[in-house]
Amino acid sequence: MNALPKFLTGRLFLGALSIGAVLLAYTAVTSQPDNNPALLPPIPHIIGSFFTNLSAGTLLDALWASLYRILLGFFIGTSLAVVVGCLVGWYKTVEFLVDPLIEAIRPIPPLAYIPIIIIWFGIEEFSRVLLISIACFMVCVVNVIAGMKNVPQVYVDAASTMGASRFQVFRTVAIPAATPFIITGYRIALAAAWTTLVAAELIAAPSGLGFMLQEGRRYFLTDQVMMIIVIIGACAFIMDRTFRAIQKRLMIWSETRE
Amino acid sequence: MPEIVVDNLTHTFGKGGAEALTVLEGINLTFENGSFTSIVGTSGCGKSTLLKMMAGLFDPSDGEMRLDGEVISGTDRRRGMVFQQDAVFPWMTVAKNISYGPRLRGASNSEQREIEAKWTEMVGLKGFEDRWPRELSGGMRKRVDIGRVYANDPDVLLMDEPFGALDAQTKERMQTDLLEAWQQSRKTVIFVTHDLEEAIFLSDRVVVMSARPGRIQHIENVDLPRPRKDEMRLTDEFIQIKRRLWGMLDH
Ligand SMILES: Nc1ncnc2c1ncn2[C@@H]1O[C@H](COP(=O)(O)OP(=O)(O)O)[C@@H](O)[C@H]1O
Ligand SMILES: [Mg+2]
Numbered sequence: 009m010n011a012l013p014k015f016l017t018g019r020l021f022l023g024a025l026s027i028g029a030v031l032l033a034y035t036a037v038t039s040q041p042d043n044n045p046a047l048l049p050p051i052p053h054i055i056g057s058f059f060t061n062l063s064a065g066t067l068l069d070a071l072w073a074s075l076y077r078i079l080l081g082f083f084i085g086t087s088l089a090v091v092v093g094c095l096v097g098w099y100k101t102v103e104f105l106v107d108p109l110i111e112a113i114r115p116i117p118p119l120a121y122i123p124i125i126i127i128w129f130g131i132e133e134f135s136r137v138l139l140i141s142i143a144c145f146m147v148c149v150v151n152v153i154a155g156m157k158n159v160p161q162v163y164v165d166a167a168s169t170m171g172a173s174r175f176q177v178f179r180t181v182a183i184p185a186a187t188p189f190i191i192t193g194y195r196i197a198l199a200a201a202w203t204t205l206v207a208a209e210l211i212a213a214p215s216g217l218g219f220m221l222q223e224g225r226r227y228f229l230t231d232q233v234m235m236i237i238v239i240i241g242a243c244a245f246i247m248d249r250t251f252r253a254i255q256k257r258l259m260i261w262s263e264t265r266e
Numbered sequence: 267m268p269e270i271v272v273d274n275l276t277h278t279f280g281k282g283g284a285e286a287l288t289v290l291e292g293i294n295l296t297f298e299n300g301s302f303t304s305i306v307g308t309s310g311c312g313k314s315t316l317l318k319m320m321a322g323l324f325d326p327s328d329g330e331m332r333l334d335g336e337v338i339s340g341t342d343r344r345r346g347m348v349f350q351q352d353a354v355f356p357w358m359t360v361a362k363n364i365s366y367g368p369r370l371r372g373a374s375n376s377e378q379r380e381i382e383a384k385w386t387e388m389v390g391l392k393g394f395e396d397r398w399p400r401e402l403s404g405g406m407r408k409r410v411d412i413g414r415v416y417a418n419d420p421d422v423l424l425m426d427e428p429f430g431a432l433d434a435q436t437k438e439r440m441q442t443d444l445l446e447a448w449q450q451s452r453k454t455v456i457f458v459t460h461d462l463e464e465a466i467f468l469s470d471r472v473v474v475m476s477a478r479p480g481r482i483q484h485i486e487n488v489d490l491p492r493p494r495k496d497e498m499r500l501t502d503e504f505i506q507i508k509r510r511l512w513g514m515l516d517h
Contacts, residue, residue, distance in 0.1 A: 166353040169321045170367040170418045171343030180370070184357040261357045263400045 049231035054238070057231040066220070071239070073215040074205055077133075081140025082201045086194055088141070089148035093193075096149075097156020097186075098178055110149060118143035118200070119207050131212040136205075143204040144197040151196065155189025156182055188262060191255045198251060202244045269299040269454050270320070270422060275329035277315060289315050291479040293329070297422075300452040304465035305473045308515060312480030313458040314350055317424045320456065321347040333422065343367060346420030348428045350458075354399045354410045360386060361395040363410050367418030381417050388447065389413035405436040416447065422454045429464065438496065441468060445494060462515070466507050467494055474514050484514055 015021055031051070037043065038050040045053060061067035095102045096110070118139060129135045159182045167177045209218020217236050224233035272295040278288045289312040297303055305313055319326050322341040331338040333345065354363055361382040365373070368381050386395050389409040399407055408428060415423065429437045445468060448455055459465050465472045466488055474484040486507060490498055498504055 162349050162351045162353045163355060165318070165321075165323055166347070166349060166355075167366075168323065168341040169343070169345065169347040170370065170415070171341070172370050176370055180366075181355070184355070187357070261398045261400065263356075 046228055046230055049234055053231040054234045057229070057235045058239075061220075061232070061235070067239075070215060070217050070220045070236075071243075073213075073219075074209065074217045075243070077136050077140055077208075077216065078201045078205050081137045081205075082144050082197060084137070085141040085144025085201075086148045086197050089145045089193065089197070090152055090190065092145075093149045093152025093190075094156060094178075094183070094186075097153040098182055107153075110146075110153075114146060114150065118146065118204055122208065122211060126212060136208045136213060139208050140201050140204050143200045147200045148193040148197040151189050151193030152186065155186030155193075158189065159185040187258060191251075191258065195248060195251050195255075198247055199244070202240065206240065269301075269334060270295075270297040270456075271332045272296075272316075272320070273330050273332065275316075275319070275326045275331065277312070277319065277326045277328070281327050288479040290326075291481055293480070293482060295473065295482065297454055297456060299454055301471065302448060302455045302457065302469045303471045303473060304457045304459055304469040305475060306459055306462060306465045306511070306515070307475030307480065308477050309460060311475045311477035313475065314426050316480070317347065317426050317456065317458055320422075321345050321424055343418055344421045345424060346415040346418055346422070347424040348408075348411055348415050348426060350426040350428075350430065352404070352407055352411070354407045354414070356399045359396050359398060360391055360402070360410050363399070363414050364417050366414055385413040385417040388416070390443070405432050405440070408432065408440070412444070416451075420453065422456070425455065425457045427459055428457075430459070430461075437464070442496065444468070445492075449493060462508050462511050463499060466490075466504060466511070467499060472507075472511060474511055484511070486511060 034048075035051055038045070038048050043050075049057075058067070092106065096106050097103070121139060121142060125135045125139055129138065163181050163185055164177055167181045172180065205216070206218040206221070209216040210222050213219045217240055221233055221236050224230065224236065272293050275290060275293040276288065277290040278286050280286045293316065305316070307313055318324065320331055320338065322338050322345060325339060338345070355366070358366065362369075364385045365378040365382045369378055373381070382395060386392055389412055391406060391409055391413070394402065394406070399410065402410070408431075412425075412428060429440055432440065441464060457465070457468060462472075469488055472486045472488060473482060474486065475481065476483040488507060490501075490503065
């Protein structure tokens, strides 16, 4: 490895190399004369679908509809998770009271709630946001609790002997010490939000990226399906990167910053 | 006037359970106001346990401790503690660590700056105020730890092997610095160590403990003159005390 020039072993170059290889292979397959574009649309078709939907406004409408649901559900779910997780992780009484409940609900995949939510609340915007909130809450709360429980005892003891009240210890020690876990919880919740969103929109939505996927399947618009998949991947990627940047900033004090 | 009294203290972890472990038994000690006492003993004899109970982090299963006649229960800023482990908050800069205690009690920004300036200087960390703990060496972090407890101005200083993890040179320098600071403030210091030389060099009195369960085996008054100088470590008197105490420790 040492003999190779540095840029040849760098992250950027190798990443571009692997993505480029996949695109090239895909192009090679789709340009075969016997390729059926309805099954494997060539890349120009996919790009064409992107511009068609962009100029028609359908793509942006779907994108906003989905982003709105994701962000709202994510915000509600994670906010509740932080409050509940802190209380459960810090106060023994609350833990004994609430933890069995969380442990019982935790293994249930959020998508299992779709039928009951539809029965109770109908195919409404509220139902979709609720589902995403539940998904975000469940994955995030577990991390917040773990963070609270992993606060090193010696920090708690040090703060107490300096005269900190129980609440002051919570505010000045437990919260910062648990930040790495909490941020991880946020990132996992974001991924869960995307998963749940697409599933919810596939089943029951008049708009959104999941809806456009479903529409593409129904009318055999494979290029549209492919295009939406790429859009979802790009959005999720950008949001995760944003989070990583925030994480890096907040965790500037930590020795392991990744 | 006697300051801290440990009265017939016994502690058993998991009392009543199958794995009950009596760590300390029948401990009686008096710490005079302003005195410097070291406690030595092999590891596992219950030194940390004793110190944590004096800090009020948990109650003894039997007997009690009093500070100026008042039974010790629960933590109090009057009893500050330097822990055996690294307890510097990694999410605060050196300066913010130092002023942590005063900030808890609502010290104004200018008061905090003043305290930070004074104590970073005292523990020899001037210029490192805005560094993160991860950027410091183990010895420097211990200085932050000690400075933070000092800046909180307790009456009693409980120190649990504070220099245990340091190299010999750093350790000797920090011992000298500690004595200097103590000479000025005259706080009551209870200093746990397993290093006999350190104990003799620093203290008015060395308490030797035996293990399993921890009991007090011997109390040695150290009459070496103060201020103590590094050369004293090599005097006959010093070495005689060291030899005597060495024979008492469980080896
Ligand atoms: N929280 C605890 N629960 C049960 N046993 C403990 C606990 N803390 C310490 N011990 C045990 O008590 C004994 C004394 O420990 P410690 O006070 O840390 O000794 P020292 O500081 O003298 O090395 C050890 O055998 C240790 O395993
Ligand atoms: Mg110990």
